[in-house]
Amino acid sequence: MNNFRLRSINMLDIKQMISEILDEKVPSLNSEEIYNMLEYPPDDRMGDVALPCFKLSRILRKSPVQIAEELVKEIPAHPRIEKVEAVSGYLNFFLDKQSFVEDVLSTVLKEQDRYGARDIGKGKNIVIDYSAPNIAKPFHIGHLRSTVIGNSLYKIFKFLGYNPVGVNHLGDWGTQFGKLIVAYKKWGSKETIEKGGIKELLAIYVRFHEEAEKDPALEDEARQWFVKMEQGDKEALELWQWFKDISLKEFNKVYDLLGIKFDSYAGESFYEDKMPAVIEELKEKNLLTESEGAMIVDLEEYDMPPCLIVKKDGSTLYATRDITAAIYRKNTYDFEKCIYVTGAEQSLHFKQWFKVIQLMGYDWYDQLIHVPFGMVSLGDEKLSTRAGKVVLLEDLLNQAIKRTLEIINQKNPNLENKEEVARQMGVGAVVFSDLSSNRIKDVSFSWDEILNFDGETGPYVQYTHARACSLLRKAEKEVDPNFDPALLSTKEEFKVAKTLYLFPDKVITAMKELEPSIITRYLIDLAQEFNRFYHEHPILVEDEALRNARLALVSAVKYTLKNGLQLIGLSAPERV
RNA sequence: GCGUCUGUAGCUCAGUGGAUAGAGCGUUGGACUCCGACUCCAAAGGUCGCAGGUUCGAAUCCUGUCAGACGCACCA
Numbered sequence: 001m002n003n004f005r006l007r008s009i010n011m012l013d014i015k016q017m018i019s020e021i022l023d024e025k026v027p028s029l030n031s032e033e034i035y036n037m038l039e040y041p042p043d044d045r046m047g048d049v050a051l052p053c054f055k056l057s058r059i060l061r062k063s064p065v066q067i068a069e070e071l072v073k074e075i076p077a078h079p080r081i082e083k084v085e086a087v088s089g090y091l092n093f094f095l096d097k098q099s100f101v102e103d104v105l106s107t108v109l110k111e112q113d114r115y116g117a118r119d120i121g122k123g124k125n126i127v128i129d130y131s132a133p134n135i136a137k138p139f140h141i142g143h144l145r146s147t148v149i150g151n152s153l154y155k156i157f158k159f160l161g162y163n164p165v166g167v168n169h170l171g172d173w174g175t176q177f178g179k180l181i182v183a184y185k186k187w188g189s190k191e192t193i194e195k196g197g198i199k200e201l202l203a204i205y206v207r208f209h210e211e212a213e214k215d216p217a218l219e220d221e222a223r224q225w226f227v228k229m230e231q232g233d234k235e236a237l238e239l240w241q242w243f244k245d246i247s248l249k250e251f252n253k254v255y256d257l258l259g260i261k262f263d264s265y266a267g268e269s270f271y272e273d274k275m276p277a278v279i280e281e282l283k284e285k286n287l288l289t290e291s292e293g294a295m296i297v298d299l300e301e302y303d304m305p306p307c308l309i310v311k312k313d314g315s316t317l318y319a320t321r322d323i324t325a326a327i328y329r330k331n332t333y334d335f336e337k338c339i340y341v342t343g344a345e346q347s348l349h350f351k352q353w354f355k356v357i358q359l360m361g362y363d364w365y366d367q368l369i370h371v372p373f374g375m376v377s378l379g380d381e382k383l384s385t386r387a388g389k390v391v392l393l394e395d396l397l398n399q400a401i402k403r404t405l406e407i408i409n410q411k412n413p414n415l416e417n418k419e420e421v422a423r424q425m426g427v428g429a430v431v432f433s434d435l436s437s438n439r440i441k442d443v444s445f446s447w448d449e450i451l452n453f454d455g456e457t458g459p460y461v462q463y464t465h466a467r468a469c470s471l472l473r474k475a476e477k478e479v480d481p482n483f484d485p486a487l488l489s490t491k492e493e494f495k496v497a498k499t500l501y502l503f504p505d506k507v508i509t510a511m512k513e514l515e516p517s518i519i520t521r522y523l524i525d526l527a528q529e530f531n532r533f534y535h536e537h538p539i540l541v542e543d544e545a546l547r548n549a550r551l552a553l554v555s556a557v558k559y560t561l562k563n564g565l566q567l568i569g570l571s572a573p574e575r576v
Numbered sequence: 577g578c579g580u581c582u583g584u585a586g587c588u589c590a591g592u593g594g595a596u597a598g599a600g601c602g603u604u605g606g607a608c609u610c611c612g613a614c615u616c617c618a619a620a621g622g623u624c625g626c627a628g629g630u631u632c633g634a635a636u637c638c639u640g641u642c643a644g645a646c647g648c649a650c651c652a
Contacts, residue, residue, distance in 0.1 A: 043595080054633070089594090294649070315650085342652090467615085
């Protein structure tokens with residue numbers, strides 16, 4: 001009966017403790033049912049954990065008020081519970097503050113960098129497909145979301161004991177290379193491209209679309225070049241490789257700034273020679289039909305448009321490569337989940353080819369998960385690479401770093417390795433901002449908002465962490481783990497401890513919902529609670545016992561902030 | 577036309593069917609002889625798009641409706 005909660009492995013689970021107490025008093029429900037009824041009240045005056053008795057009302061055939069009032073008399077004295085109150089149909093439990101604070105802080109101080117970590121994913125591989133920029137197109141702010149959401153999920157899974165595999169499914173194959181080759185041959189030159197890099201590639205790509213509007217024949221020409229690529233034409237492939245090299249060099253600059261690495265860069269071209277077998281397999285399984293000259297999998301039965309596998313000119317499509325890649329990844333990594341972090345506008349595409357995998361008879365079709373996110377717009381306008389309407393991610397990050405350096409020069413000009421700290425905080429501001437609301441929401445990019453570091457921002461959390469570090473440095477002595485919890489009796493200290501207590505739960509929830517913003521918002525809550533405590537109570541006081549107890553709290557906050565920041569891909573500099 | 581997602585304070589957003597719907601920004605007014613003021617406190621600001629329904633109880637679930645975003649065959 002006591003093993004139904006994973007999270008009680010490492011620390012006190014207060015809901016479980018209370019559900020066990022209640023289990024004996026409420027025979028009609030088992031411990032787990034009671035556990036699920038318990039909630040955290042909205043206000044401290046209503047206690048720390050509450051049991052709403054309204055549902056019990058029907059079972060026990062009594063009013064909720066009466067049930068609460070009867071139960072309150074039956075709850076036996078418990079060392080970890082200060083008092084229990086019945087208030088208008090709620091049974092409110094007030095924790096014994098001293099033992100709670102002691103339990104939480106000693107757990108954090110013992111686990112340190114591992115506070116919140118678990119081993120629930122031991123031996124399980126999780127493939128995470130994220131970032132996936134298109135070669136020969138600039139890395140712009142629209143690519144940031146996939147990159148940072150995927151990176152955060154990677155860290156979260158790893159923290160929970162999984163073995164994540166980060167795959168950058170580079171968009172290094174497809175018709176756009178045909179367009180680029182045409183554009184290069186007509187308007188480009190080796191010198192200008194080598195000098196201008198990806199910006200020059202973008203310029204000729206934009207020009208292609210302008211010219212193609214006037215002359216649709218260019219599109220046909222581009223398609224022919226792509227067909228040549230698929231047929232192994234030497235000239236086409238050499239140009240392709242060249243474009244790819246230029247692009248990767250550029251992308252790696254951004255990944256370095258962000259501090260992101262991948263386990264695999266197997267992009268679309270990697271699957272080029274693996275697709276014929278899959279197309280053959282689709283044929284053998286009688287899934288492929290011809291329609292308007294193309295080869296499709298008909299999904300009408302499932303209320304979806306058909307999934308295109310082979311174009312009428314014989315070349316392959318996005319879905320062909322995704323299906324091939326999924327099968328390859330299953331064989332290679334034996335994943336428990338394969339997660340695709342892409343824009344919500346691709347939802348139907350994933351739904352379609354997931355269905356194709358199922359129709360092929362693969363029982364792991366339900367291990368494929370699309371993690372969609374909302375669209376980034378620029379003011380009122382949509383970002384468009386074709387129209388050249390973009391904010392380059394490298395420019396954005398460099399702006400943010402520059403802005404941070406200005407602030408440091410103003411506030412803390414003697415700081416060592418200013419440049420590195422400015423990078424960590426400037427990048428942190430951008431990443432934090434991108435991960436601060438639910439991923440499904442559309443975002444409208446604004447320079448003003450992203451470069452404003454006041455309030456609920458990455459720098460705020462990082463600053464709070466640095467301040468905690470500063471206190472611990474000034475204390476000179478290590479925190480004695482045998483602190484006296486009785487000295488941490490104020491409401492600010494208790495609230496900090498309560499917030500610390502929630503962290504492991506938040507990590508689990510973020511993993512289950514594939515939602516890094518849960519961590520981001522938690523960090524703001526924790527930083528706010530800590531800053532209130534910090535303002536209200538002096539920490540480096542004369543009284544050694546009191547000082548040590550408060551430093552224990554500071555230390556626990558420091559570890560938790562650092563762990564949380566790490567999970568969303570941010571650095572936690574000790575001095576800023 | 578069909579489908580998916582979104583709609584909560586002036587703005588950006590939180591909010592597990594549960595108690596008086598919360599933050600930040602902005603506005604107004606405060607707090608540094610004191611551990612780092614990128615901080616903290618306070619005030620003002622709400623028909624949770626709208627209308628029904630389910631429920632002891634709905635911002636949350638259901639139906640309808642309005643508005644916006646996105647998607648719906650050879651782009652990814």
